[in-house]
Amino acid sequence: MKTISAILFSALLTALSAKAAPDRVMTIKASVDGMVCAFCAQGLTAHFRNHDAISNIHVSLGRNLVILEERKGKSISDEEIAKAVERAGFDAPNNINRVATPFDDVKNAED
């Protein structure tokens, strides 16, 4: 009985950890201050374009947002996002939100 419980518990843990990289595509909204110049913010996109967990990126100067679309089944950590933003010369994001709203809807939203 103990063996069966251990196997079930282990299977539950495996299933839960698989949830860390969800099958549905997530859109990430990272709030970054100081993005007022499109030319100066070019460096922001460079890192994310080459990241295998990111399929799309958009920078909204008007909303102070870096919008990322994760690839299905893959994930990028908040720490990695913060490091990439800092490497581009900006401060780490004030806020990082993950939403299930499609990337284009977030990109085209008013706020």
Next chain:
Amino acid sequence: MTGVSGDSFNLEFYRSYTAREAWGLHAMAFDRSENDGFAALQHNWLLKRWNLPNAQANTYAGIGAGVAKREGASARPAAVGAFRADYETRRIYTAFEVKGMTSEAFNRSVTSVETGFAPYLAEFDELNTWIILQAKHTSGMDDNFDLIPKLRFFKDNIFVEAGVTHRGKPMASLMIHF
């Protein structure tokens, strides 16, 4: 970055190896009729950046070493230094810059103040347009002051600007982020 402004020609090619540091080549010809100029290896630092909710401000410094040459004379060792401060929002832009070069051949400094505005608010992937007025003083030259109204455009990784000095001489600048 390369550009011509009044009588001077400026060429800068930098490689950023961190978000705050870059090194590269800085060359400048001050007066095309006299062929004064220098070329130097220069290191630049972003001293401080203020990332504000709707604005950004920066201070930069650079130092370098190279050679300077006057027409008819041999090249002499030269030292260069630069300081820049800027503040911008999506609507207004201001910048102050001073560049100095000293050598046995000659000494020059270029001081520049720019202010401008964006006639419309452009997004990241759109054509950004700025209308800018630049006042520039170059020491050690006869016609040493230029007032330069200019237009600045950038889109993606390309930045261009063009204008005319108050003496009717063209000014143009090109910068590309690789």
